[in-house]
Amino acid sequence: MSERGVFNSALQRFVDHLPLPAAVIDETGRLLVKNTAWTEAAAASSADFVREPPASWPAPQPREDQMFWLPLETADRFRTYLAIRPAAASGEGEKDVRRRALEEAFERYHAAFLVLDRKGRILWMNALFRRWFFVPAAAVGRPIADVFRHLPEEQTPAPKRLIAGGEVREEPFTWMRNGKPLHLVRDSYALGDIGAVLLAFKEIGRYANIDDKILRADRLATIGQMAAGTAHEIRNPLTSLRGFLQLLETSLAEHGLEKEREYVHLMLKEILRINALVDQFLLLGKPQAVRYRKLRLPAVVAEIVPVLAGEAMLHDIVLENRVQEPLPPIIGDPELIKQVLLNIVKNAIEAVERQGTITLTVDVDPEMRTVHLNVHDTGPGIPPYLVDRIFDPFFTTKKDGTGLGLAVCQRIIQDLGGQIRVISKGFGTTMQIVLPYVDDTESGAAEARGRKRDTEDPNGPAPDSIR
Ligand SMILES: Nc1ncnc2c1ncn2[C@@H]1O[C@H](COP(=O)(O)OP(=O)(O)OP(=O)(O)O)[C@@H](O)[C@H]1O
Ligand SMILES: [Mg+2]
Numbered sequence: 001m002s003e004r005g006v007f008n009s010a011l012q013r014f015v016d017h018l019p020l021p022a023a024v025i026d027e028t029g030r031l032l033v034k035n036t037a038w039t040e041a042a043a044a045s046s047a048d049f050v051r052e053p054p055a056s057w058p059a060p061q062p063r064e065d066q067m068f069w070l071p072l073e074t075a076d077r078f079r080t081y082l083a084i085r086p087a088a089a090s091g092e093g094e095k096d097v098r099r100r101a102l103e104e105a106f107e108r109y110h111a112a113f114l115v116l117d118r119k120g121r122i123l124w125m126n127a128l129f130r131r132w133f134f135v136p137a138a139a140v141g142r143p144i145a146d147v148f149r150h151l152p153e154e155q156t157p158a159p160k161r162l163i164a165g166g167e168v169r170e171e172p173f174t175w176m177r178n179g180k181p182l183h184l185v186r187d188s189y190a191l192g193d194i195g196a197v198l199l200a201f202k203e204i205g206r207y208a209n210i211d212d213k214i215l216r217a218d219r220l221a222t223i224g225q226m227a228a229g230t231a232h233e234i235r236n237p238l239t240s241l242r243g244f245l246q247l248l249e250t251s252l253a254e255h256g257l258e259k260e261r262e263y264v265h266l267m268l269k270e271i272l273r274i275n276a277l278v279d280q281f282l283l284l285g286k287p288q289a290v291r292y293r294k295l296r297l298p299a300v301v302a303e304i305v306p307v308l309a310g311e312a313m314l315h316d317i318v319l320e321n322r323v324q325e326p327l328p329p330i331i332g333d334p335e336l337i338k339q340v341l342l343n344i345v346k347n348a349i350e351a352v353e354r355q356g357t358i359t360l361t362v363d364v365d366p367e368m369r370t371v372h373l374n375v376h377d378t379g380p381g382i383p384p385y386l387v388d389r390i391f392d393p394f395f396t397t398k399k400d401g402t403g404l405g406l407a408v409c410q411r412i413i414q415d416l417g418g419q420i421r422v423i424s425k426g427f428g429t430t431m432q433i434v435l436p437y438v439d440d441t442e443s444g445a446a447e448a449r450g451r452k453r454d455t456e457d458p459n460g461p462a463p464d465s466i467r
Pocket of ligand 2: 343346347405406
C-alpha cells in the first residue's frame with residue numbers, strides 16, 4: 001500500500017470512531033474519508049455539504065454553519081483537514097426541518113424506501129419498508145446483508161449489484177410475506193457524491209386493474225365524441241326522408257293505395273324511433289339548450305308521477321311516491337330531471353316485470369349538502385359483476401334495449417355536480433340520484449350555470465340575485 005493509502009485507511013478508522021459527522025478533506029475541498037454519520041447527515045442536507053476549507057491554517061473555530069475544521073497534518077504533501085459537524089443544536093435548524101419534511105414525505109408516500117451507504121449499511125428506511133420486509137427499526141446502522149443473511153442474495157430487497165450503485169427502474173420483485181406473494185417493482189438510485197443508494201419499492205397489485213379502467217374511460221370518451229359527431233349527420237338525412245315519406249303517404253292515400261300507405265306509415269314510425277335514439281345520442285354528447293334553475297324536487301316529481309304510475313299499472317306494479325317537502329331546493333333543468341326519473345323508473349318496471357312495488361323516497365345529507373332521490377324496486381337486483389357496467393353506453397341485458405338509458409341519466413346528473421349510485425343486494429335495486437342542494441335563501445348557481453334564463457318557473461319565482 002502506498003504511503004497515501006496507509007494514511008487514508010488510518011484516517012478512515014479514526015473517523016469511523018467519532019460519534020459525530022466527520023470527514024477528512026484535502027486542501028482543494030476533495031473528500032478523502034468520511035464516516036456513516038457524515039453520509040447520513042449529508043443525505044439529509046442540501047448540496048454544499050462539503051466546502052473548501054479555510055485558506056490559511058486557522059485554529060479550530062466554528063464557522064457560520066457551525067462546522068469545525070481541524071488541520072490534521074501540516075506536511076506539504078498531505079494538507080488535510082478534519083471537518084466535524086456538531087450534532088444539531090437544541091433549536092430545530094432549517095436543515096433539520098427540511099430533513100424531517102423529507103422523512104415525513106417518504107413515510108406517507110405509499111412505497112417502501114431504503115437508503116444504504118456504499119458499504120450496504122442501513123442509513124434510513126421508512127415504516128412501510130420495515131413492515132413489508134420485517135426489519136426492526138434497530139437495524140439502522142447494520143449491514144442490510146446481515147438482516148437478510150438467511151436468504152439467497154438475489155432474493156433480498158437489496159442485492160449487492162444495487163448496493164454497488166447499479167441502477168434499475170421498475171424491476172419486478174416478488175417478496176413472500178406471510179406465505180403470500182407481494183408483487184413489487186423496484187427502483188434503485190445511486191446518490192452520486194453522497195455515496196449512498198436509495199431503493200424504492202412500489203406495489204403493483206394496486207394497479208392491477210388500471211389498464212381496464214383506462215381502457216374504459218378511453219372508450220367512454222370516444223363514444224361521447226362519436227355520438228355528438230354522428231348524431232347530427234344521421235339526423236339531417238332523416239329529416240328529408242321523413243318529409244318525402246309524409247308526402248308519399250298523402251299521395252298514396254289520395255290514390256286509394258291503402259296497403260302501400262300503411263307501409264309508408266310504418267316506415268315513418270320507424271324513423272321516429274331512430275330519431276328518438278339520435279336524441280339520446282345527442283344528450284350523451286352534449287346536453288342541448290339546458291335551462292338550469294332552482295327547483296323544488298317534490299314538485300318536479302309530482303309532475304311526472306302520473307305518467308310513471310300509469311305505465312307501472314299496466315304491469316301490475318304499484319308506484320308509491322313518498323317525495324315530500326320540506327326539502328332544500330336543488331339546481332337543475334326540470335325536464336332533464338324528469339327524463340332521468342322516466343329512464344330509471346322504466347328500468348325498474350322492466351326489472352320487476354309483473355307485480356311488485358316501486359317506491360320513490362328522499363333523504364338529505366346535511367354534511368355533504370346533498371339530497372338523495374331513491375328509486376327502489378322489488379325486482380331481481382343487479383348481479384355485482386354487472387354493477388360497474390350498467391352506466392356504460394350500449395350496455396344492455398335486454399333484447400330490445402339500447403343500453404343508453406343510464407348512460408344518459410348519469411351524464412345529466414353529473415352535469416349538475418351529482419351522481420347516480422346503485423344499491424343492489426341480491427333482491428331489489430335502489431337507484432340513488434345524489435344532487436347537491438342550495439340554501440333556500442341562496443340565489444344558487446342556477447343562473448351562473450344556466451345557458452338560458454327561464455322566467456316561467458312553475459316551482460316558485462326564480463331568484464334574481466346572481467352570486
Ligand atoms: N332496476 C334495475 N334492476 C335490474 N337491472 C337493472 C335495473 N336498471 C338497470 N338495470 C340493468 O342495466 C342495464 C342498462 O340499463 P339502461 O337503462 O342503460 O339500458 P337498457 O334499459 O338496457 O336499454 P334502454 O334504456 O334503451 O331501454 C339494463 O339492461 C339492466 O341489465
Ligand atoms: Mg333503460
